[in-house]
Amino acid sequence: MNTFKPNKKFKVREIIKIKCKSLINIIKELKIKKCNLKIDIEGLEADVLKNVNKATFDKISRIAIEVNLKTSSVCNKILKKNGFKTFIKWPLLYGENIK
Numbered sequence: 001m002n003t004f005k006p007n008k009k010f011k012v013r014e015i016i017k018i019k020c021k022s023l024i025n026i027i028k029e030l031k032i033k034k035c036n037l038k039i040d041i042e043g044l045e046a047d048v049l050k051n052v053n054k055a056t057f058d059k060i061s062r063i064a065i066e067v068n069l070k071t072s073s074v075c076n077k078i079l080k081k082n083g084f085k086t087f088i089k090w091p092l093l094y095g096e097n098i099k
Helices: 023-029 045-050 072-081
Strands: 035-039 060-066 084-089 092-097
Touching: 035 045, 045 060, 045 072, 072 084, 072 092
Parallel strands: 035 060
Antiparallel strands: 060 092, 084 092
């Protein structure tokens, strides 16, 4: 599990713990066979993609990910490794499953 690190300009007043579900579990629980997916989670997009298995990637037809300079290359590599044709139209990275 990742920890969100707040910007140093702001003072942390409270830490709130929340339950999270993995993308693998969401797709499994909802019995999704095929889907289009949009991911925008404030810089943690690569962390989500790193934990997605091949079977789950195979269920994603198209994907749009909001990226930044730190995450764009990692996300792009992960998508290409899993059979996606990709292109960037800043700040979005698009992928189409070509299988």
